[in-house]
Amino acid sequence: MAISKKDLIHVAYLCRIGLDEAELDSLTKELEKIIEYIDQLKKVDIKNTSPTSHVLPLKNVYREDKTIPSLDPKEVLQNAPFKKDNFFKVPKVIE
Amino acid sequence: MDYETIIGLEVHLQLATESKAFCGCSTKFGAGVNTQTCPVCLGFPGSLPVLNKKVLEFGIKVGLGLNCQIQNFVKFDRKNYFYPDLPKNYQISQYDLPLALDGFLNIQLKDYEKKVRIKRVHLEEDAGKLIHVEDTSLLDYNRAGMPLLEIVTEPDMNSPQEAFEYLKTLKAILKYLEVSDCDMEKGSLRCDANISLRKFGVKELGTKIELKNMNSFRAVKQGLEYEVNRQAKLLDEGKKIVQETRLWDELNSVTSLMRTKEEAQDYRYFPDPDLVPFILEEAQIKEIKNNLPELPEGRKKRFTKDYGLSNYDAEVLVEDKALADYFERCNKIYPKAKNLANWITGVVLAQMNNRNKNIGDLKLKEKDLVELISLVDEDKISGLLAKNILTDMLESGKTASIIVQEKNLLQISDTSSLEKIIEEVIAKNQLSVKDFKDGKNNAIMFLVGQVMKASSGKANPKIVQELLRKKIS
């Protein structure tokens, strides 16, 4: 399956990555090659095969409903590029 | 023209666990900004989720309470989308294999009963809170990672009233299951609605509108009523309904456009590799089922059958679990169930409504209410006076007998004291006396009222009436 520049623009939007024209062009070409290669999987017979999401047969891993101390807000916000009081701050979100 | 209204509801319920869904942060309401957060619920790099066992248990309870099929294979998926209230820019949710499927609940309307089908119940994590100020938005992640249950109905409701009743019934069940405080004001229960209209007899559904921002059941009903009218008017004018999301504006009682449906969202769901599957054994589900508490429907049946209550009284009591519990506790020391139910659904409920308090906050001890009722039963005070005494009890915290004593409110039943008052009343109201003699039976009630007034409500109205009749005739 070929990937077009238009597809790429859409996918880049989905993952919120800005790309300039040069990046768009080179990425389109590179991804085309990669996708052409991975299309080899189409020839594998997978009719009676179930998918492997986890390599180990782990199941039912929980914790009990107990609280543990939260982080100090100072630590929560120590890496914040922008903050106000104890809030993280972002450009205005328009619904 | 008349249209058929089709409504489906989507409820998000915050589960009342101690700790969040995937980390040990507290879920307490009202904590300081970002004080109930940790690397996991903040989505800090390197952190990993581990499921709170109780979240799954609560989910199963709700699924069973809503008559759903609990799925044996439970997994979590990532729902990927960018939004600043979502710390990881994906939400841990359930996609193709929800926890519970295909349930129903019965709702009771004035003249009919109806079954509303539940399409699916799934677990997910809540997002943080965005606060908009001037030109920026601020983020508090205390709510991020709180356990949520999404309960989706089939489009089975045909009027805003049905939607209202569904929510009332659902809330009652959830309260009985003790899985959530269901407080819409605190956001622990949120409801979105889908509504469309179609001509009667038409098979295909009309274009649906998603309705959001309703902060009470009443608002859901009002919002839907507004939409029914708005959409009917558009259809009458031959206009097309456009698929969109609208917001209920409580202040102006209108809905307004939030956004038109853009192209379908692409959430890129896939199984969360950080969480392993959960295999629920039949025995385990059965055990939870066997330990489910009595639910409102069963309790109502029991109240009418075992206590002989009217449908109405049973309904009113059962709808409020705490009140029904209160009724049953009172009943242990006061076996006249029907009389007790009358008192609770009448006088007590009126006090709750006036004060906007629930039964617990009213602080009315069972034995104190029973004492009050018994005073009336024993003709020591009149029913009329009892209402005032109850108000006094709630305000002063004193018991009925103390109030009666302090204010000298014992009913006057001895004829000699009453006769004096009666004679005065007769003398002052000759016109009414004549009316009574002329056969106007109502006049006697007026005279009884006058005696009651003159005795500050203390006279025993039954004896007063007897004496009056004797004297006049």
Added chain:
Amino acid sequence: MSLAKLSIIQLREKLDKSEIKPSDIIADLKSQITKIEPKIKAYAHLEEAAFSTEFKSSLLKDIPIAIKDNICVKGQLTTCASNILTGFRPPYDATVIQKLKSAGAVIFGKTNMDEFAFGSSTEHSFYGPTHNPWDLTCVPGGSSGGSAASVSADTAICALGSDTGGSIRQPASFCGVVGLKPTYGRVSRYGLIAFASSLDQIGPLTKTVSDNAILMNVISGYDPKDSTSVNVEVPDYTKSLINDIKGIKIGIPKEYFVEGMDSDVKKAILESIELLKKLGAEIKEISLKHTEYAVSVYYIVATAEASSNLARFDGVQYGLRVKENSLIEMYKATRQDGFGKEAKRRIILGTYALSHGYYEAYYLRALKVRTLIKNDFANAFKECDCILTPTNPSPAFKIGERLSDPLTMYLSDIYTISVNLAGIPAISIPCGFTKNKLPIGMQLLSKSFNEEMLFRVAYTYEQNTTWHKEKPKI
């Protein structure tokens, strides 16, 4: 001789005999770093070493260890060698760091890597490439290139790396050190900044097989903070350091010995097989039928998971924020400037593989082929105790040589990738040199939770060879 050149075991002996003080090791490491680091550039961050305050007696007490820059160390820069995590200091330790600290180890420096572990050459680092100590014009391999290079150049005593598709083993082989990728679930991933959650494992890079076993003893084990860590007992791996492989069945997958293998590599591997045979091992040809699909499966599964794991780097809570007026522009600009080329390529590929209409064609199909690859190994281990392969078809390549051709770069991971898809453990140990004196690595694979087998065979091989004693001349 500089203490920096010694192994954990040698330092332990000197410390226990009080011949040296812990600060002597740090002093020698620092002087070695002053001399060598400008040429190798193995470190992303070198901050003051954090001595443990615990006084437990442990083999690791007072031993310095270098940590790959994608493992969280409380209060220390942890950036995944990416601009987008500029300045990030996690307020918590990864579980492996906690374990190391409570064993008394000294956390010493964060090593360079391909950004977010995306790569096999450590060229994709925001801080610039790391150089191979054996030939400064060559790459050290990747993505744990800094960890491998520092251990090889004696600027670290030992190191932790992470391995998603060969990121410990391939650089270990390029730099002539020992690198182990443990069984998936053996070592907690808590605090490892995720690349592909279902494939990632943390593992040790060391000068000898014995040192590797010592580190594994400390970092392994169940962690209630990681749902995918396995609650089974951890054996004492040092007990597997036995110089005896008589009767052990070693499988040689025929699919791995086809075109494209460097002739020096092939020669070294065949000679190693001969040696192991002489030492008493039974050599068998086995088949791993679906090997040719491993790279495709890997690049779908790994990039899909990565696209979601890396969504959180958006300029809101930590790291880089490019200032823009609108939220969407802020996201796009931050991620455009914050991620390097390879990271963008993989995030976009992964997003594509999961996006509407392609999920079944790519992601779901890849998960199914992954099952077939896993089954290949299950069948193979019915016939043999471990499997032997080259770690890489060729030795270290020149810096810049493969940058313009990502697909070729991906394909060179063919021998290491299947292991992660199957979740099994594998070790790479030095097994020779090319004519140009570049190290060659041999890879041993075993069943899940049978690292003991790897240690035993690797230790026996090491005891009967001298490759690991050779040092690069820098």
